[in-house]
Amino acid sequence: MAQSTRGQVVSREGTGQIHENTRGSKAVKLLLIGISVVFLVIMLVLPLITVITESLKKGFAEYAASVTDEDTKSAVQLTLQATVFAVVINTVFGLCAAWAVTRFHFRGKKLLVTLIDLPVTVSPIIAGLIYVLTFGRQSAIFPFLEEHGLEVVYAVPGIILATVFVTFPFISRELIPVLETIGTDEEEAAAMMGAGGFTIFRKITFPHIRWALLYGVVLCAARAMGEFGAVSVLSGHLRGKTVTLPLHVEILFGDNKFMPAFAVSSILVVFAVIILIVRSVVEYIGRVKKNVH
C-alpha cells in the first residue's frame, strides 16, 4: 500500500517526478547540480580528505599509536556507551511518547508534542548548563545524590544524560507521522479477535513502524556520537574518565597535537561512514518492503 513506512523518506522520494516545463531548462539543471556538487566538495569532501591525510602524515605506525592510545580507547568506549544508552532510552521513550500522542486523547497533548521538540530548539550548551544547575553542588537535590553516592556532573551519568537529552526527539519524531497514517483500524480489528495490547503491538503495529524506528535509531546514534556542546559542559574533561571522542579531539587539538587529533577524528569519520551505510541499507530495504505490501 502506498501510505506507510517512513514519513521522512517517503516525502523525499515524492519530489522526484515533475513535468519538464516546471523543471526548467537544461542549463538551470546543470547550474543547480554544479552548485550542489561544488558546495559538497568544499564543505564536506575536502575536510574529510584532510582529516585522513593529516592523520596519516607521519605514517601508519604513528597513526596506529594515536588510535590505540589508552585515552583514545577510553574515549571510544565512553562514546559508544553514551550512544547505546541514548539509543535504548530514546527508543523506549520514543515508542511510549509516539504511542501516547497518536493513540490517546488527553489534556496537554500539544504541550507534550512541543516539549519533545525542545532539545532541537535549545542550544546544547544551555542544556548542559541546566543539568549542571539541576544536579551540581548548588542544587537542592545534591545532598541527596551525594548521600547515595550518585555522581552526575563531571561523571559518566552526566555525559549519558546530556547525550540522551540532545537525541530526545529523533525516534518519536520518526514514529508519530507513521502511527498517524496507519490509523487504529487494524489494531481495533486485532483487539476484537481477542489480542492483548502487547500482541497487537508486536504483530500488528510493529511491522508498520519497523523501518521508521530503525531509521530513527540510526539518526539518534549518529547525533549521539557527535554530541559536543552539552557533553562538554557536563564532562569536566577528566581524561580517561569523562572524555568522549569529540572532547578528546578538542583536547588534543588544544594541546597542538594535530596529528593525533586528526587520527582520533578519523575514528569518528569511520563511525559516520558506517552509520551512513546502515542508513542507506535501511532506506533501501524499507523501500523494497513497502513496494511488496
Next chain:
Amino acid sequence: MYIELKNVNKKYGDFKASDNVSFSIEKGKLIGLLGPSGSGKTTILRMIAGLEKPDSGQIIIDGKVVNDVPASKRGIGFVFQSYALFRYMTVFENVAFGLRVQKADKKTIAPRVRELIKLVGLEGFEDRYPSQLSGGQRQRVAFARALAPNPQVLLLDEPFAAIDAKVRQELRSWLKEMIAKLGVTSIFVTHDQDEAIEVADEIIVTNSGRIEQAGTPIDVYQNPKTAFTSAFFGQTAQLESYEAFKSFQEVGDYDKAIVRPEFIKITKKNEVQKYKSSAVEGIVERVEFRGNYIEFTVKCNGSVFTARRELDQEPVSVGEVVDVFIYRIFVTKGNEVRLVENSALREESVVI
C-alpha cells in the same frame, strides 16, 4: 433476547451521538441498522463491540451486562467499513490471526483457515497480501477473518460500501445465505434502504442518534411510525397541500403530506380509468428510463413528485397533461404519522 441495549447514551464532547438508544435482537437474526449519514449507526456498533464505552445505559449480550467487558473478551466478530485487513500478513495469516491469538490447537488452525477460505471462495489466494486483492475479495477476507474464532455475534459496518454495484448485489445475497447457514446473530450497518430491505430480517432505523423504529422490512416500509421514517423509505415527495387533491377526508392540522411513487396512479388522457372523478390534472416535467420501468416527475397543484409507469404502458412525454390519482398519503403532525386513504377507494369497496 440475545442482544439488548437499554437507554444507552453516548456523547462526543457536546455532541449526542447516541440518544437514549434501546432495542433488542433475537438470537440468529440478521439485523439491518439503517439511517442517514451521521445518525449514529457506527457508534452503536462500536459500543456493542466494546470499542467505545457508553456514557450511560446497559448493553446486554446473552443475558450478561457487558459494559465493563473489554472488546477482546466479548467474542464478537467485527467487519470494518475499511476492512482493516492486516496489511503485513497474507490472506491465510489474516484469517488465522484470531485462532493463533486464542491459542487454538496448532493442528486445528490450518484446516479451519482452509475451510473458511473455501467458504468465502478464495482458494488459491492464501498467500496474497491484502494489497494484491480486489475490493470484493478483501471484503470476503474480512468476513472470513471475523468468523474464524467462531463468534456468537457478527457486526458489519457498511460491508458493501466500497464495492461496485454489480458485485455488491452478488455479495448481498451471498452474505445473507452465509449468515443464515452459520446461524450467527448479526447486525450490519447501511445507509442504503434497498440493501436493508433486501438483506435484513429486521430493520432498526436510526436518526440523529435516536432509534426511530424497528421491525421487519415490510413493517417499517408499510407502517412508518414516525415522521422521519415516513419520509425516509421510498422515493418520497412532499405535497404542498393535500386538500387540493380530490376526495381526501379532512385531517385537521398537519405538518407534512408525503407520497411515494407507488401511491400515485398516472393515466394518460386517452386511457380509461376507474377514479376519473377523483383525479386531478398534472404536467409531466421529466421522464427517465430506469431499465425495467419509466420514472417521471409530475407537477400538480403546485407540488412536484415522482411517479412510475411500466414499460408496456404507452409512454408519456414531457409537457403532456395527465390525470393524477393519489391512493393514499402519509400525513405527519409533530412526530406522529397517519396513513390517509383516498375515500374514493372506500366508496368502491362499499359498492362491491
